[in-house]
Amino acid sequence: MPNKSTKQLDILKFIYEKQQQRGYPPTVREIGDGVGLASSSTVHGHLTRLQNKGFIQKKAEKTRAITVTNAGLQALKQADVIMSNSTPTPKIDTPEDILTSINDQTVILQHHSNTMINIGILNHDFLLIQTDATIIDGSIVAVKLDKNNDGELQNDVYRYFKEGNQIRLQPENSNLKPIIADNVNIIGKVIGIYRNEIN
Known part of the structure; x- marks a missing residue:
């Protein structure tokens, strides 16, 4: 059965x-x-x-009097359904989970893990990533990791801590252990979140 929120976005x-x-x-x-x-x-x-959520305006007495509001446009843009002026934003040729390059410093990344559930970043959330941000201890960062030691990089999100010559990637999930590494391939800093549901 189709997801209701997805159908509403359609x-x-x-x-x-x-x-x-x-x-x-x-x-x-x-x-x-x-x-x-x-x-x-x-x-x-x-x-x-959709009208109750403020995404459209409609007049009951007219069959075609339906207008997408600014809030509705934002919902579509953030869900990667449309781009400004109906022109698709070029995809970037890094990992597939990075969906959209908004500009030279910002990308949208879909998160596919439970590393940060304790602070409300959930599996399948869309994250706004600033690629040129200054990373300090405690920053929430998107990184590329070889989780299975097979040479294939995967995206994930952790808190960043610099400890001596190593980096600690701390999950916000009490069931997961931190990752200690000498070097980390950082995509950028998480500066926003969008959940692809409008229920």
Whole structure:
């Protein structure tokens, strides 16, 4: 069964794209056809929830009076569904989990572990990473690690501590142990978080 929040993002994206292409928004029936929902009442339910969250504005008396708000645009951009001016932002050719290069100093990285759950950074969260930030003790950093000693680098997130000639990567998860290393390949400092759910 499709995730409700994902379906709402699909609807938000569909409304936005049709508005950009044609200059006016789609009807409820067109939205249903566009996102694979046969029931108009289901579409209406999603639209009501999107409106309650402030992502769209709609007038009940008009079939096409649906507008994506600034908050809705932000939700789409942060979910990597659209980019500004509908122009895709170039992908960077480092690990696949780095989704989007926003500018020369900032990327969006999707986190795929439980290393930081004690401070609310969860598996599958999207993290805003500043690649040119100054890293000090206690900074939350995204790093590339060879976790399985097979030469394949994987992304993860830890707190950074410099201890003598070594670096300690401290997880915020009481079930995990810190990693001690001589050198660490740091992607950048975590400066923001976005959770890809709008329920």
